[in-house]
Amino acid sequence: MTTEELHSSILRHRSMLCVGLDTEWAKLPDCIKGGSPADAVLRFNKEIIDATASYCIAYKPNLAFYEALGPEGLRVLEETVDHIRTSHPGKFLIADAKRGDIGNTARLYARTFFETYDFDAVTLSPYMGVETALPFLEYPGRYAIVVALSSNPGSADFEQPEKVMKKMMEVSTPENMMFVVGATKSSSLKEIRTWCPDNFFLVPGVGAQGGNAEEVIANGANSRGGLIINSSRAIIYASSGSDFAQAAAAVAAKTARV
Amino acid sequence: MTTEELHSSILRHRSMLCVGLDTEWAKLPDCIKGGSPADAVLRFNKEIIDATASYCIAYKPNLAFYEALGPEGLRVLEETVDHIRTSHPGKFLIADAKRGDIGNTARLYARTFFETYDFDAVTLSPYMGVETALPFLEYPGRYAIVVALSSNPGSADFEQPEKVMKKMMEVSTPENMMFVVGATKSSSLKEIRTWCPDNFFLVPGVGAQGGNAEEVIANGANSRGGLIINSSRAIIYASSGSDFAQAAAAVAAKTARV
Numbered sequence: 165m166t167t168e169e170l171h172s173s174i175l176r177h178r179s180m181l182c183v184g185l186d187t188e189w190a191k192l193p194d195c196i197k198g199g200s201p202a203d204a205v206l207r208f209n210k211e212i213i214d215a216t217a218s219y220c221i222a223y224k225p226n227l228a229f230y231e232a233l234g235p236e237g238l239r240v241l242e243e244t245v246d247h248i249r250t251s252h253p254g255k256f257l258i259a260d261a262k263r264g265d266i267g268n269t270a271r272l273y274a275r276t277f278f279e280t281y282d283f284d285a286v287t288l289s290p291y292m293g294v295e296t297a298l299p300f301l302e303y304p305g306r307y308a309i310v311v312a313l314s315s316n317p318g319s320a321d322f323e324q325p326e327k328v329m330k331k332m333m334e335v336s337t338p339e340n341m342m343f344v345v346g347a348t349k350s351s352s353l354k355e356i357r358t359w360c361p362d363n364f365f366l367v368p369g370v371g372a373q374g375g376n377a378e379e380v381i382a383n384g385a386n387s388r389g390g391l392i393i394n395s396s397r398a399i400i401y402a403s404s405g406s407d408f409a410q411a412a413a414a415v416a417a418k419t420a421r422v
Numbered sequence: 423m424t425t426e427e428l429h430s431s432i433l434r435h436r437s438m439l440c441v442g443l444d445t446e447w448a449k450l451p452d453c454i455k456g457g458s459p460a461d462a463v464l465r466f467n468k469e470i471i472d473a474t475a476s477y478c479i480a481y482k483p484n485l486a487f488y489e490a491l492g493p494e495g496l497r498v499l500e501e502t503v504d505h506i507r508t509s510h511p512g513k514f515l516i517a518d519a520k521r522g523d524i525g526n527t528a529r530l531y532a533r534t535f536f537e538t539y540d541f542d543a544v545t546l547s548p549y550m551g552v553e554t555a556l557p558f559l560e561y562p563g564r565y566a567i568v569v570a571l572s573s574n575p576g577s578a579d580f581e582q583p584e585k586v587m588k589k590m591m592e593v594s595t596p597e598n599m600m601f602v603v604g605a606t607k608s609s610s611l612k613e614i615r616t617w618c619p620d621n622f623f624l625v626p627g628v629g630a631q632g633g634n635a636e637e638v639i640a641n642g643a644n645s646r647g648g649l650i651i652n653s654s655r656a657i658i659y660a661s662s663g664s665d666f667a668q669a670a671a672a673v674a675a676k677t678a679r680v
Contacts, residue, residue: 186526228523228530234538235496242493262527264547265486265520266574268444272486280492289522291549291569293576311549316524318551321589328580 165256165284165305167338167364167388173221173254174389174422180381181420182222182258182366183412184396185209185244186229195406202236205229208408209244212400213252215409219416222256222392223248224366245281256392257283258366262311264289264296271299278303285309287344287366290328294335301340307364308332308341313356315346315369329360338362345384347375347393353384364390370419371398377420385422393420423514423542423563425596425622425646431479431512432647432680438639439678440480440516440624441670442654443467443502444487453664460494463487466666467502470658471510473667477674480514480650481506482624503539514650515541516567516624522547522554529557536561543567545602545624548586552593559598565622566590566599571614573604573627587618596620603642605633605651611642622648628678629656635678643680651678 174180187209189201196211197204213223225244230237248255259277263270263286277286278300285307290296300308310332312325329343345356347369356365365384369375370393377393384391399419403411432438445467447459454469455462471481483502488495506513517535521528521544535544536558543565548554558566568590570583587601603614605627614623623642627633628651635651642649657677661669 188526188530226527228521228527228534231496232530232534232538235493235500238489238493238496262523262547262550263486263520264522264549264569266572266576268446269484269486269520272446272490276486276490280490289520289547289549290580291522291547292520292572292574292581293579295574295576295579311522314524314550316550316553318524318553321551321553322548322582322586323550324580331579 170221170256170364171388173256177219177221178422179219179221179420180389180391180393180422181220181416182224182392182394183212183216183220183399183416184260184394185212185223185225185400186396187400188229191401193404193406193408200236202233202240205233206240206243209240210247211409212412213248215413216399216416217252217255219413222258224258224260224394226260226396242281245283249282256285258309259283259286262287262289264291266292266295270296274299274303278306285342287311290332291322294331297332297341298335301336306340308336309344309366310341311344313346313352314344315348315373315375319346325356326359329356333360333363338364342366344368347380348373351383353380357384357386361386364392367391367393371395381420381422395419428479428514428622429646431514435477435479436680437477437479437678438647438649438651438680439478439674440482440650440652441470441474441478441657441674442518442652443470443481443483443658444654445658446487449659451662451664451666458494460491460498463491464498464501467498468505469667470670471506473671474657474674475510475513477671480516482516482518482652484518484654500539503541507540514543517541517544520545520547520569522549524550524553528554532557532561536564543600545569548590549580552589555590555599556593559594564598566594567602567624568599569602571603571610573606573633577604583614584617591618591621596622600624602626605638609641611638615642615644619644622650625649625651629653639678639680653677
């Protein structure tokens with residue numbers, strides 16, 4: 165997907181929302197828990213996706229939640245991606261994997277997420293250097309999303325957002341590189357946008373983590389939209405009753421509207 | 423496994439060697455390629471493990487290589503771990519995953535690698551802060567192995583080994599924390615050992631990447647041993663003929679001897 169297509173999707177949906185599929189069996193509504201944990205997670209994902217698709221531009225499964233189910237979890241991931249591709253074409257699909265390796269290992273991760281699973285983008289942890297992103301940049305229409313500034317309290321421990329963004333921009337374009345920029349400090353988004361006017365930002369930390377989507381848009385949008393605003397728990401666990409899908413849709417409809 | 427048990431294993435085997443199971447179907451000897459790629463990788467791993475077990479203290483499957491096989495790959499990973507646990511008890515098992523996430527996501531990764539798969543340790547990419555390691559420190563006898571200094575050319579882009587090690591040491595002990603310290607700069611190992619006298623280091627970059635194990639031991643060992651020296655390709659792909667297992671054993675027997 166090109167950034168122009170992503171911008172069209174934002175305009176068409178009047179939304180910058182990405183629904184984070186951090187689906188954990190223990191947190192599912194009782195009404196959907198029958199059968200194996202893997203089956204329950206898949207059924208839940210499909211209902212959440214069908215209910216929210218009108219109100220979002222992207223979905224972001226968090227790999228940890230699928231790997232925790234063992235080999236069956238990767239089947240759930242595969243079928244979740246297939247369901248989105250088949251029933252809701254045009255969505256931007258992000259593998260939230262925070263992979264951060266180099267050389268042959270990075271090349272294999274790129275092949276896995278882009279070829280085996282057909283994701284549009286993968287999140288990466290850049291500690292080991294610019295090399296962590298290179299193999300992901302070789303797939304036209306697909307993206308590395310490098311963590312620049314995260315939304316956790318300890319983000320200041322070792323993160324160097326300006327250095328990471330500037331060095332990554334030297335080897336990439338806005339058509340193959342995006343950045344994770346946390347929303348819990350939305351005032352700093354304005355400054356970060358000056359370093360990097362053209363790339364899309366994936367913004368976590370809205371919803372359960374306390375970030376405010378309106379402030380994020382005011383401080384971080386660019387002429388192409390430029391933002392994918394993620395909310396996970398506040399949407400998918402909006403209700404623990406049998407109305408979980410409608411409740412998710414209602415929250416999604418109000419989040420990151422433009 | 424305690425560090426004392428790991429030290430005993432080093433003394434018993436007269437070796438600090440970790441065999442990296444970066445097993446890629448395309449690189450396997452033709453004689454073992456029959457059946458599905460996943461089956462071939464598993465058969466290859468078992469033969470390599472049985473041939474090298476006398477000469478090493480640890481095995482390190484690289485997750486990228488198993489995830490690249492899709493859901494079947496995780497079954498191969500599971501069965502590889504089971505084979506080592508059953509046939510060669512007492513080996514230190516490292517999941518080379520370079521995970522780097524926080525909060526609930528990090529907790530799930532810890533549970534997956536330590537409970538679902540029974541690894542002794544997991545490699546982590548620390549960009550997002552000290553929080554990336556915390557959930558991994560809560561399992562007695564198991565370890566976070568945090569990347570401090572890697573062995574790739576771009577390691578200087580964003581890495582801050584002294585800062586990462588010192589901050590991680592504030593929240594951990596040598597009984598639950600190790601560090602990745604690349605061997606391609608073995609002279610700097612001596613300095614790094616002064617910052618961190620007691621923790622074990624996992625040292626990649628020996629063998630195919632050019633690091634010299636003798637120099638690593640001279641500069642980095644401590645009174646407990648303190649080193650796990652990894653070699654992957656130079657051992658597992660020592661021969662592409664039907665003698666691949668004996669060839670792997672011969673290289674393993676000469677690598678990281680003490």
